[in-house]
Amino acid sequence: MSTPLVAFLNRLSAQQQHYQYRLPSRPDAGRFIDQLMRLLFPVTQDCQSATANAGETYQRLNDQLLCLLHPLQPNLNTRAEAVALRFFDELPAIHDNLLLDAKAIADNDPAAISIEEVIAVYPGFYAIAVYRIANVLLKAEVPLLPRMLTEYAHGQTGIDIHPGATIGASFFIDHGTGVVIGETTIIGENVRVYQGVTLGATHVAKSLAQKKRHPTIEDNVVIYANATILGGHTVVGHDSIIGGNVWLTESVEPHSLVYHQSHIDVRPILQQG
Structure with a gap:
């Protein structure tokens, strides 16, 4: 082995002594x-x-x-x-x-x-x-x-479900790709979540590590695809429906319907003669 490689391997061995965990x-x-x-x-x-x-x-x-x-x-x-x-x-x-x-x-x-x-x-x-x-x-x-x-x-x-999240009974993730559930999320019973949903934090500063950063989802809530719900103080009341593509950073009362409005134009393609 070359001298630089030997020095590098020795540095790796020495570095192992400084790791906090094995x-x-x-x-x-x-x-x-x-x-x-x-x-x-x-x-x-x-x-x-x-x-x-x-x-x-x-x-x-x-x-x-x-x-x-x-x-x-x-x-x-x-x-x-x-x-x-x-x-x-x-x-x-x-x-x-x-x-x-x-x-x-x-x-x-x-x-x-x-x-x-x-x-x-x-x-x-x-x-x-x-x-x-x-x-x-x-x-x-x-x-x-x-x-x-x-x-x-x-x-x-x-x-991506953090092991520290709190999730109640009868939880249903449909399709699932892209779902993110953060560490301090609280989810009640009989909740349904579709693909692309994020239950995340509004701020990611390291100083907030011990704070509740992620939302609370009460019982019997349905959250449709690509909805984003953020913040430790955000509570989605029970029996609510959160529509697709919603961006939510404030609490909603029980039995709420929250949806994102968009305008789509459908027009015929003009034929060129």
């Missing part, structure tokens, strides 16, 4: 999520999981989670084994919530044939599932890994 690998995080989804919803199986019983799959997943937590142990408030135990104790509740999400999609999307189809192929369901899994780890005060999981789902689906 992190698990992103491929390992993705494998954990996908195998956990197959445990929760065995409507799809790979060759390995098809030959394993639930107990064997659980043990493998427990080992994988411990492996993911191991680099983070210096930044955990308790032992990795206790975090893993708490996480798996939450699995029944996660599963129940996800069944409600799948049912909401199947009941509201005319194109959905069955809950099995929703679970197997709908990107909105997958993104919601990974969010609910990551949210449990975040509440257990696991740093960075929850975000790593939701960013994996972001890459797979184009749907």
Whole structure:
């Protein structure tokens, strides 16, 4: 190796001592999520999981989670084994919530044939599932890994849900590409969101990191494609409908209809003789 390359490699090694965190690998995080989804919803199986019983799959997943937590142990408030135990104790509740999400999609999307189809192929369901899994780890005060999981789902689906968001039961994301849900967003029950929706912040200054920066969406709200709703003080009242392409930075009362008006001209093309 050349002298400059040796110096560069030595600099990289020295730099590692200054990082605040050691992190698990992103491929390992993705494998954990996908195998956990197959445990929760065995409507799809790979060759390995098809030959394993639930107990064997659980043990493998427990080992994988411990492996993911191991680099983070210096930044955990308790032992990795206790975090893993708490996480798996939450699995029944996660599963129940996800069944409600799948049912909401199947009941509201005319194109959905069955809950099995929703679970197997709908990107909105997958993104919601990974969010609910990551949210449990975040509440257990696991740093960075929850975000790593939701960013994996972001890459797979184009749907960006921060693990710190609060999302109620029976959540439905239709199509989903381009949906962004910020960290301090609060979403009630039976909410429907379409592609391109942003629930974001009006200001992104670092000093606001501990403030509520994202909107609150109450129960039974429908938000159509490409609507943008911003601000920590913005509340969309229950049973409201937010139309496509709306830009909203102020609260609306329950049972409101908010829509964007545009003017479109349709004219015949003049034929040249």
